[in-house]
Amino acid sequence: MFKKTLKATALLSSLAIMVGMAKPINVDAATTYVMATGSVNVRTGASTKYKSIDKLKKGKVAKVLSSKNGWYRVQLSGNETGWSSKKYLTTTNATVKSNVNVRTGASKKYRVVDKLSKGEKVxxxxxxxxxxxxxxxxxxxxxxxxxxxNKTSSSNSSGSSMNVAKKLTVKAYAYTGGGYTATGTKAKYGTLAVDPKVIPYGTKVYIKELDKVFTAEDCGGGIKGNKVDIYMNSQSACRNWGVRTITLQILK
Incomplete structure (x- = not known):
């Protein structure tokens, strides 16, 4: 298996968090974004008894920092944060209509950094x-x-609309480095390294934290039993992911 695993970094990050030396890192790869379905109050705490300090206008997208008792703590402008009820917020998903350039800014004058394919989910x-x-x-x-x-809104990103065969709790690592997998495919975002005795090659696996379906097509010496390795596109994404205990949804 050709890859570069960043488990040592993940272990150091975990230890730092345990002793209070590191702040939680919010990264796009594992962050939920929500959109207001109407004008939504933002409060100082997770209840209507708390004072309203701002409003999210209909269609406004905000980053979720944490959740509690049916409420989201969201990022407002700058470093300001507050709490809004989940009842009035939906996760924001979209599908690419046709091949399109991705640029560094909101204009054609900005440099093209990538290209999205028709049907790709973003x-x-x-x-x-x-x-x-x-x-x-x-x-x-x-x-x-x-x-x-093609922008859509959905209050359900749990994969419940998919045909789930079973759920499996695993310890999830992250790796990168390119190359080819144990099954001969090119390693890419969407590749999952597994113990094939637990998750057979070719199995489709939904990972809620990344809101994406992965394919079991790689393995590794340290990936035994209920462990998986998620292919990421960069070392920074691997470091931000670290090591997590998550529940996979094994699809039929």
């Missing part, structure tokens, strides 16, 4: 005029024109 993070800032391939972001992005 998340809309924010908007500026006729342009959307989108998240794709896990941790990558950029700007594409709204004419090529």
């Amino acid at each position: 998340k809309v993070l924010s908007s500026s005029g006729d342009w959307h800032k989108v998240q794709f391939d896990g941790d990558e972001t950029g700007w594409s024109h709204e004419d090529y992005i």
